[in-house]
Amino acid sequence: MRDRYLAGHLSLLAFALTGAAWAAAICGCASAGSSRAPADEPLEVIDAHVHTNFDNKFYNVGKVMHSKEELVAEMKRNHVVGAVSMNHAGDAYADLSDLNIINCAGLAATVDVAGLEDGLASRRYRCIKIYLGYVHQYAFDRNYEPAYELAEKYHVPVVFHTGDTDSRQAMLKYADPLTVDEVAVSHPKVTFVLAHAGNPWIESAAEVAYKNPNVFLDGSAFVIGDLKQTPPEQIETYLVKPVRWIFDYVGDPTKLMFGTDWPLTDIGPYLEAFRRAIPREHWKAVFHDNAARVYGLDKPTRGQGAPR
Numbered sequence: 162m163r164d165r166y167l168a169g170h171l172s173l174l175a176f177a178l179t180g181a182a183w184a185a186a187i188c189g190c191a192s193a194g195s196s197r198a199p200a201d202e203p204l205e206v207i208d209a210h211v212h213t214n215f216d217n218k219f220y221n222v223g224k225v226m227h228s229k230e231e232l233v234a235e236m237k238r239n240h241v242v243g244a245v246s247m248n249h250a251g252d253a254y255a256d257l258s259d260l261n262i263i264n265c266a267g268l269a270a271t272v273d274v275a276g277l278e279d280g281l282a283s284r285r286y287r288c289i290k291i292y293l294g295y296v297h298q299y300a301f302d303r304n305y306e307p308a309y310e311l312a313e314k315y316h317v318p319v320v321f322h323t324g325d326t327d328s329r330q331a332m333l334k335y336a337d338p339l340t341v342d343e344v345a346v347s348h349p350k351v352t353f354v355l356a357h358a359g360n361p362w363i364e365s366a367a368e369v370a371y372k373n374p375n376v377f378l379d380g381s382a383f384v385i386g387d388l389k390q391t392p393p394e395q396i397e398t399y400l401v402k403p404v405r406w407i408f409d410y411v412g413d414p415t416k417l418m419f420g421t422d423w424p425l426t427d428i429g430p431y432l433e434a435f436r437r438a439i440p441r442e443h444w445k446a447v448f449h450d451n452a453a454r455v456y457g458l459d460k461p462t463r464g465q466g467a468p469r
C-alpha cells in the first residue's frame with residue numbers, strides 16, 4: 162500500500178486543538194438519541210476504503226492475510242455488506258461484485274483518458290482515485306482535468322489521497338487537503354472524497370468538507386497495524402478523538418464515511434474504536450448510508466452491477 166499512515170509516525174503527530182474544541186468533542190461522544198441496543202440488530206457497515214490487490218501473503222503491518230478469503234471472513238464477522246477498493250494505477254482489475262465491492266480506477270500523473278472512459282462506461286470502475294503526494298501534482302493540475310470531466314459525465318466520485326504518506330519520495334505539499342478546495346469550487350457537479358480526512362491535517366480537511374457541499378471525508382488509517390496490540394490511549398488520542406472532532410466540526414452527519422484501509426489494519430478493532438467517536442444516532446449514516454450514497458452502493462449490485 163502506498164497511501165497509508167505510518168504507525169511509526171504516531172509519536173510525531175500533534176493535533177493543535179484548543180481546550181474548548183476538545184471539550185466540545187468530548188461532549189459529542191454521548192450515546193444519547195437511540196434506544197436500540199447494538200445487539201438488537203447488527204449495524205450494517207460499508208468499509209469505504211480497502212485494498213483488494215490480494216497477494217495471499219501475511220501482511221505484517223495489519224497482521225492479517227491479504228487474501229480474498231480473509232476479507233470475506235472479516236466482512237462477515239463485522240457485518241460489512243459492501244466496500245470500496247482503492248486501486249493504484251496499473252493494478253489488475255478484479256471483479257468483486259459478489260462481495261458488493263466496487264473499484265476505483267487509480268490514476269498516474271498522466272491520465273489515460275480513453276482507458277479511464279472505457280472503465281467508467283463499462284462500470285468496471287465506479288470511482289477514481291488520485292494519489293496526491295505520491296504523484297507530484299496538485300489536485301488542480303491541468304493533467305487531472307480530463308478525469309474530472311469524466312467523473313462528471315459518468316457520475317462517479319473522485320477520491321484523493323490526502324495527508325501523511327508512507328513514501329520518502331512523496332511530497333507532502335501536494336497531499337495537503339486545503340489544495341482540494343480549488344478543485345471542489347471549479348467542479349461543483351463532481352463529488353470529491355478526501356481519503357484519511359487529511360490526517361494529520363484534519364482541520365484543513367474538515368474545513369474543506371464543511372465549506373464545499375461536494376466534498377466528503379473518509380476516516381481510514383488514522384491508526385494502522387494490529388490495534389489489539391496498540392495501547393488504548395494511542396487509539397484514543399490518534400483515532401477516536403480526532404475523528405470525533407472532525408465529525409463535530411463539520412456539523413453535518415452526511416459528510417463522514419467509515420473506512421479502514423484494510424489490510425493495513427483489521428476491520429473489527431478499527432470499527433469498534435470508530436463507533437466510540439460517533440454519536441449513536443448517526444451510526445447508520447457514518448457506517449453505511451453515506452458511503453452507499455456517495456459511491457452509488459445504495460442500488461443492488463450483488464452479482465449484477467447496478468445501474469444508476
Ligand SMILES: [Zn+2]
Pocket residue numbers: 162164165210211212247422
Ligand atoms: Zn489506502
